[in-house]
Amino acid sequence: MSKIIALIIIVGLIIFFLSQKRSNKTIPIQIDNKTFNLGIANNPLSRSRGLSKRKSLCQNCGMIFVYQKESVYPFWMKNTNFPLDILWLDKTGQVVDIKQGQPQSLDILKNSTPAQYIIELPTGSTTLNIGDIISLPHEIN
Numbered sequence: 691m692s693k694i695i696a697l698i699i700i701v702g703l704i705i706f707f708l709s710q711k712r713s714n715k716t717i718p719i720q721i722d723n724k725t726f727n728l729g730i731a732n733n734p735l736s737r738s739r740g741l742s743k744r745k746s747l748c749q750n751c752g753m754i755f756v757y758q759k760e761s762v763y764p765f766w767m768k769n770t771n772f773p774l775d776i777l778w779l780d781k782t783g784q785v786v787d788i789k790q791g792q793p794q795s796l797d798i799l800k801n802s803t804p805a806q807y808i809i810e811l812p813t814g815s816t817t818l819n820i821g822d823i824i825s826l827p828h829e830i831n
Contacts, residue, residue: 717754721809721824722816724750728809730830732756741810742769752811756830760804767791767799773813778805783826785818 716727727750731737737755741747752774757763760781767774771793778787778801786803790813801808807826818824 716751717827717829719754719809719824719827721811722818722822724816726750726752726811726815728752728754730754730756732830740765740770741774743771745771747772747774747812749812749815752809752815754830755808755810757806757808760806762800763805763808764798764800765789765791765808765810766797767793767795770794774810775813775816777809777811777818777824778803779807779809779824779826780804781806783807783824785820785822785824788818788820 716729718725719728720726729741729752731740731753732755740755741753755763763778765776770791773793774791776789776791776799777785780786780803786805787801789799791799791810807830809824
């Protein structure tokens with residue numbers, strides 16, 4: 691009986707971890723008159739991995755982190771090998787904060803105004819400012 695329970699727990703854990711696997715899906719988003727192909731990080735595992743451990747990032751690539759509600763979401767650059775612009779957006783797509791992350795930095799970067807989406811892009815790839823609006827596709831929710 692205990693072997694059956696252990697087997698059920700193991701199978702359940704395997705199913706859970708497979709469902710948390712990083713998605714290779716990207717979505718094109720227009721930002722600052724350019725099209726960026728953004729990976730979607732919408733679960734705890736994909737959000738914790740982010741763009742870390744990649745060797746490089748193309749100039750029109752990045753990642754969008756999707757959360758269920760607006761809040762303060764801290765980021766750091768541990769195991770990230772290239773500089774990034776980090777943009778925090780509220781639920782309407784308005785940029786509420788922008789920070790620059792340096793490779794391998796352990797400094798905590800966080801938004802000062804609640805945000806629901808965070809976009810990471812190669813440093814200097816846009817000229818966006820706080821208050822600008824990014825039209826977010828419905829598929830990311």
